[in-house]
Amino acid sequence: MPRRRCSAPFPGLPLGLLGLGLFPSLALAPAAARAEGQVQLRCDGTLVEARGSAERKRPTQRLRVSLAIEAEAAKADGALGLLQERLAAVRQGLQRLGVQELEVTSPSTWERPPSPRTAAQVTASVQVSGHVAPANLQALIRGVGGLSGVRLAPVAAEADSRGDAASRSALLRAAYQDALAQGRELAAAIGLAQLTPLEVQVEGGFRPMMARAMAAESAPPFDPAELPKPTERTSLLARFCAR
Numbered sequence: 001m002p003r004r005r006c007s008a009p010f011p012g013l014p015l016g017l018l019g020l021g022l023f024p025s026l027a028l029a030p031a032a033a034r035a036e037g038q039v040q041l042r043c044d045g046t047l048v049e050a051r052g053s054a055e056r057k058r059p060t061q062r063l064r065v066s067l068a069i070e071a072e073a074a075k076a077d078g079a080l081g082l083l084q085e086r087l088a089a090v091r092q093g094l095q096r097l098g099v100q101e102l103e104v105t106s107p108s109t110w111e112r113p114p115s116p117r118t119a120a121q122v123t124a125s126v127q128v129s130g131h132v133a134p135a136n137l138q139a140l141i142r143g144v145g146g147l148s149g150v151r152l153a154p155v156a157a158e159a160d161s162r163g164d165a166a167s168r169s170a171l172l173r174a175a176y177q178d179a180l181a182q183g184r185e186l187a188a189a190i191g192l193a194q195l196t197p198l199e200v201q202v203e204g205g206f207r208p209m210m211a212r213a214m215a216a217e218s219a220p221p222f223d224p225a226e227l228p229k230p231t232e233r234t235s236l237l238a239r240f241c242a243r
Contacts, residue, residue, distance in 0.1 A: 041198045043241035048186055048195065051203075051237050052179030054171045057229040058159035062100075065140060066129045066153040072121045076109050079124035083107055086149045090128055093144040102130040131158070134224035141222055159230040171234040176200065179238040187242040199239045 069090055071082035087104065094102060105127040114120040132140055137155070145152035159167075180195070187195050 043198060045194075045241050045243035046187075046190070046192060047198075048183045048240045048242045049237065050179040050183040050186070050240070051235060052175040052177075052182070053233065053235040054174035054178060055231060055233045056167055056171055056174075057231050058163065058167060060134050060157040060224070060227065060229060061160040062131045062158050063134055063137060063140075063224070063227075064129065064131055064156040064158055065094075065099075066127070067144070068125060068127055068151040068153065070123055070125045070149045070151070072112075072123050074119065074121065076122045076124070079109060079122045080107060083124040083126060083149075086147065087126055087128070089147055090144055090150060093147065094128070094130060094132070094140075097132045097136040097139055097144070099130040099132055102128070104128050134227070137224040137227075138222050155227070157227045157230050167232055168234075171232055172202070172236075175234050175236050176238065179236060180240075183238065183240045183242070187240070190242075192242040194243045196241045196243075197238065198241050201237045203235045203237060 067090060069083060069086050071079050071086055073079040073082055091102070091104075107124050107126045109122055109124045112121045112123060134157070140155075141152065144150065180197075184195055187193070
């Protein structure tokens with residue numbers, strides 16, 4: 001998430017604190033002395049600095065899947081032909097699972113030089129990605145991830161994008177509230193009671209958690225409920241004037 005600066009007070013915002021800094025009797029330059037894009041604020045007291053953070057877990061709405069498909073042959077034509085057959089099988093398997101936003105990269109090839117025990121081989125590969133419902137995790141791993149030449153990458157749980165704005169707002173409020181509480185605690189420790197917000201810089205944003213899934217013949221079914229929930233985190237730096 002890009003860094004943002006806010007020069008007005010934030011009376012109701014909540015957020016989380018990771019560190020504190022204290023600068024006694026520091027006065028910022030008056031508003032007339034401004035650099036482009038920056039607002040200079042004045043503190044006739046003690047500048048208190050607090051870093052806040054917050055985290056939220058959200059329900060999983062869908063899974064983003066990523067697969068690599070490879071094929072080998074003595075010649076490039078043979079490798080690409082086999083790759084095409086394997087891609088068709090993967091595409092059919094994903095379509096049976098109701099895949100959405102299916103994407104397939106253009107194929108690439110490279111030659112493996114001969115060795116004393118093996119002849120030269122050409123490897124062809126392609127990347128496939130898309131979204132499937134969490135209920136189809138087991139079928140994805142066993143039915144698609146188990147196909148010849150397929151490597152299944154970590155599965156990412158994703159939340160419903162329609163709730164992104166509300167989630168960001170809740171994160172900012174929680175993080176600011178955390179920083180504000182820490183700032184008040186520090187101000188009280190030095191005998192000051194009044195805290196006025198001067199500036200807030202948002203530093204960190206959403207980061208999804210990844211879930212690794214591997215197929216195994218004798219293992220029990222993979223349970224989508226055991227995947228880590230989509231997790232969002234944010235952090236910010238808040239500066240207050242304490243008096």
